[in-house]
Amino acid sequence: MTTQEKAYNDYVKGLKYKEIAKKHGVSVNTVKSWQRRYGWKREKGAHKKTGAPFFNTNAVGAGAPPGNQNAVTHGLFAKYLPEETRELVEAFEQKAPIDILWENICLKYAAIVRAQQIMFVQDKEDLTKVLKRTRNGDSSYEEEYELQFAWDKQAEFLKAQSRAMGTLNNMIKQYDEMCRQGLADEEQRLRIAKLKAEVAAMQDTENESVVIVDDVPDEG
Incomplete structure (x- = not known):
């Protein structure tokens, strides 16, 4: 499970941004960036969803936001970019601007x-x-x-x-x-x-x- 997924699970459980950031070793703004980018919502029962979480960057389908192109993008990364470069790109996605x-x-x-x-x-x-x-x-x-x-x-x-x-x-x-x-x-x-x-x-x-x-x- 990625850091974003763990942070998402804590978010839907009601933890505050500061608590999530401290728990996972990231900045508060990184957590806020994830929340905006992936459309996290504290809906009732959201943390009980099955399958990939709706912010998942590896798949497009059930649970993914409309128009999500992350799977396509990452597929291109996997096909054309060297592994080290791809890892850097994926690391940048976890950082706030x-x-x-x-x-x-x-x-x-x-x-x-x-x-x-x-x-x-x-x-x-x-x-x-x-x-x-x-x-x-x-x-x-x-x-x-x-x-x-x-x-x-x-x-x-x-x-x-x-x-x-x-x-x-x-x-x-x-x-x-x-x-x-x-x-x-x-x-x-x-x-x-x-x-x-x-x-x-x-x-x-x-x-x-x-x-x-x-x-x-x-x-x-």
Whole structure:
């Protein structure tokens, strides 16, 4: 029996969202998402149904909501997708949209932090020499290098970082909007508040590290 099926059985028995979420190790919003997506109802005797529950994602027939295409979809998954990919798709179906967005925010933030080390420029003398190609002749051997100067590397880093931070901030704004719509529980609101503080601190540190060097002699 899947987690959704177990959660459904508890739902029709009258357990609250918070109780179901705690019991099955998912967020409250995930349970609410299942309830909306599969049309769970606490009808009298609903938990005594025989056969597949009406939210079942593996079959279309008795008990399935009208127009349900999950069996067709999963049949296509089974036919065309590798097993690992199919498992990921099925795992995503169990997540609330706000939790999927949070995971993507974390991935983007981790990539930004990691870039600080990968794209670090030591100083203005930081020069990188990269071998691009070699040529072998009958009596000669040539090597062609690309020189990456500190100012070029720094400029590329700033452009890439700016784009990444823009994407991250847009994702955070989308998360905030979902919070305002009542789609987040207390834990989800607290974690985005913590991340926003960390991002703000990182941006302040970056601003402090920017040094403008004016070594042009004064002609006056």
